[in-house]
Amino acid sequence: MNMAVSNLYLNEFSRVKTALPGQRLPWLTNMREEALASFRTTGFPTLRDEDWKYTSVARIEQGHFSLRAATTQPVTARQIETLVLPDMQLLVFVDGHHIPTLSRIDALPAGVTVASIADLLEREPETLQSLLTRQSRGYSSGFAALNVACMADGAYIHLAEGAVLETSIHLLFVACTDNLASHCRNQLIAGANSRACIVEHHAMLGAASYFTNVVTSIAAGSSARIEHHKLQQESPKAFHIAAVNADLNEGSHFLSSSFALGGALSRTDINVTLSGEGAECSLDGLYMGDGRQHMDHHTCIDHSKPRGTSRELYKGVLAGASRAVFNGKVIVHPDAQHSDAFQTNHNLLLSEQAEVDTKPQLEIWADDVKCSHGATVGQLDDNQVFYLRSRGVDDSAARALLTHAFAAEMVDRVGLASLRSRLDRLLRERLPQSSEVLS
Amino acid sequence: MLDISNLHVSIDNKPILRGIDLTVKAGEVHAVMGPNGSGKSTLALVLAGRDNYAVTAGEVRYLGHDLLTLSPEERAREGVFLAFQYPVEIPGVANIYLLKAALNAQRLHRGEAELDAVDFLALVRDKLKFMGMDEALLYRPVNQGFSGGEKKRNEILQMAVMEPRLAILDETDSGLDIDALKVVADGIENMRSPQRALILVTHYQRLLNYIVPDRVHVLSQGRIALSGGPELALELEHRGYGWVDAGKDSRTGVMP
Numbered sequence: 079m080n081m082a083v084s085n086l087y088l089n090e091f092s093r094v095k096t097a098l099p100g101q102r103l104p105w106l107t108n109m110r111e112e113a114l115a116s117f118r119t120t121g122f123p124t125l126r127d128e129d130w131k132y133t134s135v136a137r138i139e140q141g142h143f144s145l146r147a148a149t150t151q152p153v154t155a156r157q158i159e160t161l162v163l164p165d166m167q168l169l170v171f172v173d174g175h176h177i178p179t180l181s182r183i184d185a186l187p188a189g190v191t192v193a194s195i196a197d198l199l200e201r202e203p204e205t206l207q208s209l210l211t212r213q214s215r216g217y218s219s220g221f222a223a224l225n226v227a228c229m230a231d232g233a234y235i236h237l238a239e240g241a242v243l244e245t246s247i248h249l250l251f252v253a254c255t256d257n258l259a260s261h262c263r264n265q266l267i268a269g270a271n272s273r274a275c276i277v278e279h280h281a282m283l284g285a286a287s288y289f290t291n292v293v294t295s296i297a298a299g300s301s302a303r304i305e306h307h308k309l310q311q312e313s314p315k316a317f318h319i320a321a322v323n324a325d326l327n328e329g330s331h332f333l334s335s336s337f338a339l340g341g342a343l344s345r346t347d348i349n350v351t352l353s354g355e356g357a358e359c360s361l362d363g364l365y366m367g368d369g370r371q372h373m374d375h376h377t378c379i380d381h382s383k384p385r386g387t388s389r390e391l392y393k394g395v396l397a398g399a400s401r402a403v404f405n406g407k408v409i410v411h412p413d414a415q416h417s418d419a420f421q422t423n424h425n426l427l428l429s430e431q432a433e434v435d436t437k438p439q440l441e442i443w444a445d446d447v448k449c450s451h452g453a454t455v456g457q458l459d460d461n462q463v464f465y466l467r468s469r470g471v472d473d474s475a476a477r478a479l480l481t482h483a484f485a486a487e488m489v490d491r492v493g494l495a496s497l498r499s500r501l502d503r504l505l506r507e508r509l510p511q512s513s514e515v516l517s
Numbered sequence: 518m519l520d521i522s523n524l525h526v527s528i529d530n531k532p533i534l535r536g537i538d539l540t541v542k543a544g545e546v547h548a549v550m551g552p553n554g555s556g557k558s559t560l561a562l563v564l565a566g567r568d569n570y571a572v573t574a575g576e577v578r579y580l581g582h583d584l585l586t587l588s589p590e591e592r593a594r595e596g597v598f599l600a601f602q603y604p605v606e607i608p609g610v611a612n613i614y615l616l617k618a619a620l621n622a623q624r625l626h627r628g629e630a631e632l633d634a635v636d637f638l639a640l641v642r643d644k645l646k647f648m649g650m651d652e653a654l655l656y657r658p659v660n661q662g663f664s665g666g667e668k669k670r671n672e673i674l675q676m677a678v679m680e681p682r683l684a685i686l687d688e689t690d691s692g693l694d695i696d697a698l699k700v701v702a703d704g705i706e707n708m709r710s711p712q713r714a715l716i717l718v719t720h721y722q723r724l725l726n727y728i729v730p731d732r733v734h735v736l737s738q739g740r741i742a743l744s745g746g747p748e749l750a751l752e753l754e755h756r757g758y759g760w761v762d763a764g765k766d767s768r769t770g771v772m773p
């Protein structure tokens with residue numbers, strides 16, 4: 079990598095490292111230094127990397143994003159009012175730092191712990207030691223290494239065996255400061271038979287230019303039922319790099335959704351390993367780009383044990399000169415017999431300049447499996463547009479209506495009511511003309 | 518109301534309509550018959566404003582205006598309605614929203630206030646009942662998963678809600694069972710009024726038993742090959758279309 083560029087990131091690290099949480103913990107300091115060394119050698123991914131060949135991160139590499147060990151930005155409850163999802167527990171992070179005064183965690187059921195990573199590293203670091211150590215090997219990219227080195231905060235959620243979190247948790251990450259980088263780490267550890275639903279929501283105040291680099295790790299114990307919904311509404315000038323790594327034990331059930339609406343450039347990697355027999359996962363996604371937005375989703379579902387089921391449905395709507403990437407990898411290992419994997423990706427291009435690169439990647443090493451995939455890239459159906467117009471609906475309203483209908487399928491699939499109605503509102507705001515018809 | 522003169526239409530440089538002349542006055546019902554592929558639906562779609570057809574010559578005047586310069590939505594708001602031969606499925610858009618959007622677009626265009634949800638529902642329920650349709654169909658996506666007959670009824674329901682000046686019904690009778698045909702025919706007959714003109718594209722006499730047309734036209738190879746009164750439809754039922762083109766009949770070439 080370009081030395082000057084890497085120096086920028088290395089200097090920032092040196093500048094703030096003594097102020098990062100847990101700096102008195104030798105194991106953590108080592109981990110950070112090792113991660114940084116790894117970043118120094120690998121650098122940021124380039125278009126020559128197979129997994130990044132359609133997504134250039136040059137603008138992140140060349141950006142001057144500084145690190146802060148704590149936030150200095152005063153944000154009021156009123157400012158985030160419209161972002162908060164009703165009827166949920168709330169954990170707020172401003173510029174990547176937990177703000178207790180904005181958060182609202184009501185009485186939690188027995189066996190459930192919710193904390194901030196920074197806090198935990200000060201109070202009970204041993205809770206995190208083995209967990210973080212395990213995750214700090216074989217970085218999938220420079221971003222993952224950088225996240226470990228610079229990690230400053232994030233959410234920690236622990237569910238003991240059988241613990242059921244009836245109220246979903248809203249992790250609200252609000253970015254508001256120009257030229258800041260935030261490296262958050264979220265941990266969800268769900269014991270056997272536990273249940274939880276979390277929404278990881280990235281939003282902004284004031285359309286700043288910044289860089290979010292977030293990693294969420296999920297471990298679902300046997301027969302646990304976990305939902306993770308990701309809503310990306312970053313600023314139009316922001317860069318968003320995210321990974322969701324889920325490990326599914328025997329008979330567990332994982333439901334993931336990813337809604338990408340904002341950001342200048344966003345990339346979300348969702349890696350699910352079905353590491354226990356009979357685990358199930360369902361991955362939904364919707365990306366809606368406009369202007370010059372670039373949105374990339376890479377999902378990888380790894381069937382490593384028998385009788386796993388995976389379902390994946392991603393849709394994209396690309397307007398303006400926006401560009402999207404969808405790469406859906408499914409791996410079925412030799413002993414993962416009776417795996418059942420089904421993947422679909424549908425894309426709607428609304429303009430001549432919009433583009434999408436969609437690629438299914440199936441690696442099937444077992445013979446007794448059911449796997450299928452399908453991808454489409456198309457435009458609005460002229461017959462449908464004409465039918466609506468022939469009933470007096472404007473051309474532009476007809477198009478908005480059909481686009482809405484295409485995207486709404488993903489919104490309707492969200493079981494969590496408060497998130498679904500938020501997404502519904504966002505979709506209507508995005509397509510005001512359809513909203514008029516549908517009111 | 519409608520004046521079509523010397524209308525030539527092609528698609529992909531292939532001529533489909535080759536000089537149509539047709540005049541329909543308010544209060545009249547015209548039947549358009551003719552063999553498969555003769556251009557009936559093309560004519561209907563061109564009147565509704567489908568833009569993948571190129572009008573290469575001729576003129577269409579509607580209520581004194583040049584119809585062909587209007588967009589499809591303007592035509593709809595001006596009172597032109599096409600019941601499609603193949604109604605399109607619109608997944609994700611509930612029937613009721615389309616009905617409401619259609620009606621309100623027209624009302625706004627006329628400078629009338631939009632109907633609120635309550636008044637609108639009352640109006641639609643009324644029409645639904647008349648069409649013998651289940652209210653559940655209102656909340657299903659437009660035409661999606663509708664049976665053939667339900668789709669056709671749904672077209673007539675839309676017509677009943679929009680109350681057009683000029684309605685073109687393209688084979689609305691095809692694919693209906695006997696009872697449904699009666700319901701649809703009643704729906705159409707009910708729309709007959711001195712202010713309204715209807716063009717019924719059909720292959721069968723049976724619809725015309727219910728709705729006796731003022732004129733019957735036979736389209737053949739993109740032209741109106743023959744026109745006559747209601748008895749022409751009966752004759753076609755007996756003799757087929759073979760004789761129409763061949764010029765064996767003295768009436769061939771009769772102007773509409």
Ligand SMILES: Nc1ncnc2c1ncn2[C@@H]1O[C@H](COP(=O)(O)OP(=O)(O)OP(=O)(O)O)[C@@H](O)[C@H]1O
Nearest residue numbers: 528533551552553554555556557558559560569602
């Ligand atoms: N989009 C199109 N592309 C190519 N050819 C077309 C298209 N639409 C119509 N045609 C051709 O134009 C001719 C007339 O078609 P049209 O649908 O108008 O016939 P029709 O009289 O309605 O027939 P039917 O009784 O079967 O409904 C046919 O030969 C048809 O193949």
Ligand SMILES: [Mg+2]
Nearest residue numbers: 557558559602
């Ligand atoms: Mg036809």
